[in-house]
Amino acid sequence: MSLVVYLAACVFGLTSVLLLRRPRTALRNPLTLSTCAAVALGALVFVCAAPASLATVNELTGVPNFGAPLTYGMLSAYSCAVLVLLINWRGGPRERVRRMVLRSIAAYGLLVAAIVVLFTLADADTERLTDLDTYYAATPFMREMILLYLLGHSAAMLAMCVVCLKWGREVRGLLRTGLRLILLGALLDVLGFQLTKYTAVVARWTGHDLDFLSTTVAPPMASLAALLCSAGFVLPRLLPPVLAHWRGLGDYRRLEPLWSLVRSVSTAPEPPTAWWQLPQARLQWREVSIHDGLLTLAPYFDHRVRERVRDSALRAGRSPHQARLAAEAAMLTDAARRAAAREEPPGTTGTYRLHATEVSGPGGLVELAQALNRPPAQAAAPDGTAPSSLSGPLAEPEEPHVA
Structure with missing residues (x-):
């Protein structure tokens, strides 16, 4: 499973490099900066979530399952970055955009802090690299931590779906195509990753075993969703200059x-x-x-x-x-x-x-x-x-x- 997760991380990382091909210009553009931040955090989430990475983090820190709050914190930061990206992409009065960005950062900052506190209070001494969500689904404080990170991520993805649906009716061309790809990726994340996680956790609460949904189905669905979202982020930003250079090459030869x-x-x-x-x-x-x-x-x-x-x-x-x-x-x-x-x-x-x-x-x-x-x-x-x-x-x- 680590190979699949690392592959998704590479896709996100390559997307970030392509978007940040002109660092000086990108750092002065809030939209480009927020896009790169969201994509880079998405890559870090996949790197941290890989079982090989979890084992290494746990071993280096000497704390069993320390990789769990690290991964969940990264996922919450990614969810926040997605919301910030949507706010900057949508645009509007500068003060309004700034206010909404600060509110999103504050809300998810509290969420990350709550994840850390809950992990500290929980009794999670048994290391679990692939099935932590279901293994500790009924453990006090761990249960709340797992549910909290899932709800935070769901809120961001559902907000992305709503914005893409609403905005997709107002725009045309490559931007509309990019929004559709992002929408498809977000829906796949909600249905293929989050819903399977929720189902497996609730099944544990009711005494059933559907762990395969969390350990086998969810990771590849998250990777595919990441691929579609990254394509949606990149397409409207990179395809026009790529086509312009292609036409330039043809004119150069002619x-x-x-x-x-x-x-x-x-x-x-x-x-x-x-x-x-x-x-x-x-x-x-x-x-x-x-x-x-x-x-x-x-x-x-x-x-x-x-x-x-x-x-x-x-x-x-x-x-x-x-x-x-x-x-x-x-x-x-x-x-x-x-x-x-x-x-x-x-x-x-x-x-x-x-x-x-x-x-x-x-x-x-x-x-x-x-x-x-x-x-x-x-x-x-x-x-x-x-x-x-x-x-x-x-x-x-x-x-x-x-x-």
């Missing part, structure tokens, strides 16, 4: 034809190539470098090439936007050829803004890069030669062939 065309004339600093550099940062560096290269090539733009290719594309049935992209791609390719050959700028230069420079974000550059891979129908350049279809790095001018 810009390769354009970057290959202008990289030799770009004077921007060389972008970082460290393996840990996030796709969004790489994309921003590539955008800056490409824009710098476009500025360098601007004097070499030949508008006769652009107009001829545009007219040809329109006659071929392309939309005005597609024709403009094809024309700009041909003009840019011709400018790159002139720059590589160190030719004089054409006499048709003038003020012209590429579509890629008129729109924000990488979308315009991506469209231009993809247009470079779709050469238009052959249109004669002003000097009677076909416009170059360069799409790779700038090539050196060829030596003239001597017969």
